[in-house]
Amino acid sequence: MFSFEDVNVGKRSDRPFFCAFDQEDEDSDEYFHQPEKKRRLKVDQIEFLEKSFEEDNKLEPERKIQLAKDLGLQPRQIAIWFQNRRARYKTKQIEKDYDVLQASYNSLKADYDDLLKEKEKLKAEVMTISFKLFAFLYNVAMVNNA
Numbered sequence: 001m002f003s004f005e006d007v008n009v010g011k012r013s014d015r016p017f018f019c020a021f022d023q024e025d026e027d028s029d030e031y032f033h034q035p036e037k038k039r040r041l042k043v044d045q046i047e048f049l050e051k052s053f054e055e056d057n058k059l060e061p062e063r064k065i066q067l068a069k070d071l072g073l074q075p076r077q078i079a080i081w082f083q084n085r086r087a088r089y090k091t092k093q094i095e096k097d098y099d100v101l102q103a104s105y106n107s108l109k110a111d112y113d114d115l116l117k118e119k120e121k122l123k124a125e126v127m128t129i130s131f132k133l134f135a136f137l138y139n140v141a142m143v144n145n146a
Contacts, residue, residue, distance in 0.1 A: 041081070045071050049078070053085050 041049070052067060059067075059082045068075040 049081055053082065057086055
């Protein structure tokens with residue numbers, strides 16, 4: 001398993017992931033009653049989560065808690081990130097599958113169109129040979145009757 005320090009090598013920052021609320025502020029009551037703004041994850045947090053996702057895209061409760069501690073996030077944030085990432089992964093996989101199927105369909109359609117052209121060419125050839133055979137047999141019958 002890897003740790004958050006592996007991602008942060010050479011990128012150390014002394015600032016915390018999220019600043020704590022200033023609870024001595026006069027406006028704290030007003031602040032806490034407003035809906036919380038959506039916080040974006042930092043690049044190093046995302047990198048860490050991506051590596052963890054590549055390792056295993058399922059999230060066990062113990063692992064969720066450990067990731068939350070390592071990243072300074074709430075376990076719910078980790079769970080939501082993994083859920084969203086699995087949805088994105090599934091969408092990308094569906095797009096890849098669609099592209100493969102589309103290419104296969106296009107190839108089969110081109111083969112089918114080529115076969116239809118060859119069929120029409122062979123039909124025309126059969127008609128020509130049939131006409132020549134009919135004409136030959138007609139001439140043979142005329143010679144025999146004369």
